[in-house]
Amino acid sequence: MKKFYYGPIVLGLAALAVGTQVGDATTVLATEDKTEVTGKTDETKDTEKETAKSTYGTFEEATKTYAEDFKIFEDEINSMNGSTELSDFLRDQLAEAKTRKIIDGKTLQENVYNLRVLNMDLNECLSVDVTVKDGDSELTAENVPYQMSATAGHGDQFYHDFQPGVKDITMSDGSKLSVSFVEGGGDILKAELTKDGETKDVLADSISTSASSKYQQAVMYFSLSSEKGKMGLYDQSNEAVQNAIKNLPAYLDWMRNDAKTATADEIDAKESEAVAKYVKPTYSLIPSPEVFPNPDGTTYTPETDSGKDNPGTDTPSNPDKPSKPSTNTNSNHHNSSNNNNTNTDKDNTTKPEEKPADEKTVVEHRTVFVTSTTKNVQLYTGDGNLIKNRALGKDSSWVGDKMMTLNGVRYIRVATNEWAKLDDGLEITSINETVKTKNQAQLYTATGEIVKNRALAGNTAWYSDRVATINGQKMYRVSTNEWVAANDIK
Incomplete structure (x- = not known):
């Protein structure tokens, strides 16, 4: 059974954007839009704000979607049988979330972002x-x-x-x-x-x-709800987007209703079918910023700051020193409109020796990145500069949406201008299933090293929550830092 782990998941209206942390994220509540537009009056700016098109339909449609998503989350939390530190925390957060009011686009966004984070925690429960x-x-x-x-x-x-x-x-x-x-x-x-x-x-x-079919129902519902939510961020004239908008609601209805009597395998198969038919064709598309509707027909666009524009950025390693937006203006990487050299005597001008341009490519790459189990993972800007006051916690899971190759080193983007080296962790797929060994099976660490003092007995069943490719082999995780090769699984 696969358990969808976002990426960049938009959890229904609970839309996960760039850098959703499967293990570490910060909810940034929206503040009033204060963006200045040069040469335009306040009246002009107000008109532009009012006419911006919502990416989530009307206020009534958006609040209905949020209510549907919240009901699935609430039902799953209330039906959990047993108590853990995390489930108890989620029950407390559920009670708090039920007191929140939605009166306009800003409070809608705040509630949506809050539900995103709660659903990330739900994915960690692994019921x-x-x-x-x-x-x-x-x-x-x-x-x-x-x-x-x-x-x-x-x-x-x-x-x-x-x-x-x-x-x-x-x-x-x-x-x-x-x-x-x-x-x-x-x-x-x-x-x-x-x-x-x-x-x-x-x-x-x-x-x-x-x-658990009950848990699988909630997780797979949010898998599809997240994908449906993202469709509003794409070019609406795109045929694949139109097909997804038309057909995904039927799958969501199935998850809300028919899935209650289905097996976990059937639920997983239904989600996989929807993704294959209607979601994968949109994977190469670039999303636009989120715009939330107000009741009066105007819209609200969250203010964004580098590294803090969505609930996917991490809490600073030193909470007293929050990171600042990047101010790197290296002209080797970016064209500058402020380069106003007025010296026209080119023959008498000695130009400084230019640094060779970095070899850099960035591609869309949706993934879940899990950090090293033994150490915190350093973060870098898009220019490869070390971010000194922030890091990702060890053995934490993050959603990435882009892969950058910079001078031969691969990075995964986990926040707006924050990248982690791929070699400092693993790309994983989250699952929720039991695997059975063929014969006695060797165990490996997350870095591919052989576990010398342990092995799995033949013909035994083991619960697995993750799949990853380690040293070129597909492997299943059976404990925190022990993996078994797919070749050893029936």
């Missing part, structure tokens, strides 16, 4: 169905937030480590299951089953997990 063999019987539980490893939060929660472990899982016989995990691992450390005041230990190998 599964749990089965426990208890003697001759089997106890089951659905939609359990099975937090096997620590995860950084999103938005302002960047430095909040949500610890692994789940408790108060209500099993089919009414008993309560609690599970703790090895630090940094994913292996079960201890499991206990409590019923009628009596608690007993549960063997780790008596617990198994499988994909």
Whole structure:
């Protein structure tokens, strides 16, 4: 089962823009538009603001879409069976979000951005169905937030480590299951089953997990809702965009309704079908800025600052020193309209030796980038300059929308002018499934090194949340820093 992990995901109206952090992001609420337009009066600027076209339809249409997205999120959070640090946090955030009001384009944007971040956290919950063999019987539980490893939060929660472990899982016989995990691992450390005041230990190998159709419904819904939301940012005359706008609503209706009785595999297949038919043909398109509708027919465009124009930029490594917009004006990379050299005596002018231009290419590249498991990852500007006061946390997940090759080094863009070196992490696809080994299988680290003291037994099932290409091989992650090759999987 694949679990859509954004990128740059626009989560329905909960639209994820550039740099959505699957693990670390900052929600930047919009401020009043103060952009100055040279030579134009305030009256002219007001007229332009009013006539800008909304990328999300009318105010009524946009608020309806937001309400539909929020309802899916709310239902999933309320149906989770069990308690983790992250799920408890999401329940608190859900209660707070329900108090928010939407009265105009600005408050619509604020609510949309907030829901984006909450949905990023939802993707980290990785809920599964749990089965426990208890003697001759089997106890089951659905939609359990099975937090096997620590995860950084999103938005302002960047430095909040949500610890692994789940408790108060209500099993089919009414008993309560609690599970703790090895630090940094994913292996079960201890499991206990409590019923009628009596608690007993549960063997780790008596617990198994499988994909949760309820969780898959929510995740796949937001996958398609995100793609539908992005269509408003593209050229509306494009045939692929028109096809997507016409056909994706039917898939969303299916996710809201029919998916309730479908299996996780069927839900995943439906999402994959929609993406293949209507989303992939738009992958090469460049989105325009988001414009939110006001009730009176005017529009609101969020003010943007470099690195802080969407909930995808990271919290500064030093929160007391927020990063500033790039002021690099290197003429080797950018044409300058301010180069007003008035010396016309060219024969007597000695020109300075010019630095060779950098070899630089930038292409659209939607991906999820996961940082090193052992160290924070440095960030760079689009000119390759180190950003000294910001970094990505170790083992954190980020959405990127562009790949830059600068002098032979590949970078992934994770915020407006912030790039991470591809070699400092992995590009991954998030999944939510169980894989089974053929024979005894060798384990590898995220850097492709062999794990010498561990291996997976043959014909055994293992839960996996990520797929990546490591040293040219497709691999599945089965614990925090242990991967098994696809060639060893049935």
